[in-house]
Amino acid sequence: MFTLSHSVAATSLAGLLCLAGLSTHAETILGKPRIVDGDTVEIGEKKIRLLGLDAPExxxxxxxxxGEKWACGIAARDALxxxxxxxxxxxxxxxxxxxxRFLASCSIPGQNINQWMVRYGWALAFVKYSHRYIGDEAKAHDAKAGIWAGAFIAPWNWRSRSKQTVILGAASVPAHAQELLLEAVSSQEAPDRTCTIKAGVSHGNCIYHLSGDRWYAKMKMDKPDRRWFCSEQEAEAAGCRAPKR
Known part of the structure; x- marks a missing residue:
């Protein structure tokens, strides 16, 4: 059995400097969102990344x-x-x-949405960029809310996962937990019937493929650089592009 501990990443000045286009000009975006994933939405033509949190991919x-596997990334999106x-x-x-993407703190009357996602265990405080939700993450951890009920890999670590990746969550999990958590939802099957876009890295570029294009069927999804997306907008928000015709 693995013994796990609740931990947060250290603040990184270098990480803060990676944020492009920071502006002192305040802007407020209003409207009904289209939910892309657990930390990304669109309002009109504007793509918004919820600031200070990181939800499962x-x-x-x-x-x-x-100790059973579940699609926590889909669940985080659906919870939002x-x-x-x-x-x-x-x-x-x-x-x-x-x-x-616009980095923003979003709200509805009486509720900060960013805070709600962390407080109820659907995202982690992304302390690389903000310490605002550390207390909310601690409450989710203590209540074993959302992903804290079991075991998981922090999203920022999962995106560059390896056998040295730290496991977070419950007090104990099966001995083969790391092996399970390093996997994607499925090697060859889409994580959800609406999430069938395949993406992979080629010559340093992330390229996505829609069902029916000439590379789609040939593309195997059992490699670390492969990802499933639910929409072209989600793929593009993650830095991927369509193949050149």
Whole structure:
């Protein structure tokens, strides 16, 4: 059995400097969002990355309290969708990231949405960029809410995962937990029937493929640089592009 501990990443000045296009000009984006994933939405034509948190990737696996695999990335997206309830949001912009997404703290009357995602265990405090939600993460951890009920890999570590990746979550998990958590939702099957876009890195570029294009069937999804996406917008928000025709 692995013994796990609750931990957070150290603040990184270098990480802060990676945020592109930071601006002192305040901007507020208003409207009903389209939920892309657990930390990314679109309001109109504007792509918004929720600031100060990091949610599981769409194809990321976690383990539940019984040590069983579950699609926590899909669950985080669905939790945000259910919480939004098609209500209009108000998003206060702090800048932009390297993918040209607006970095923002969003709210509905009486509730900070960023805080809610961390407090109920659907995202982690992304202390590389902000310490604002550390207390909310601690409450989620103590309550074993959301992904804290079992075991998982922090999203920022999962994106560059290896056999040295740290496992977070419950007090104990099966001995083969790391092996399970290093996997994506499925090697060859889409994580959700609506998430069938394949993406992979080629010559340093992330390229996505839609069902029916000439490379789609040939593309195997059992490699570390492969990802599933639910929409072209989600793929592009993650820095991927369509293949050149």
């Amino acid at each position: 769409t194809e990321q696996l976690c383990l539940d309290a019984k 969708t259910a919480f939004a309830k098609n209500r209009p949001w108000s998003c206060n912009v702090s800048g932009k990231d390297r993918y040209d």
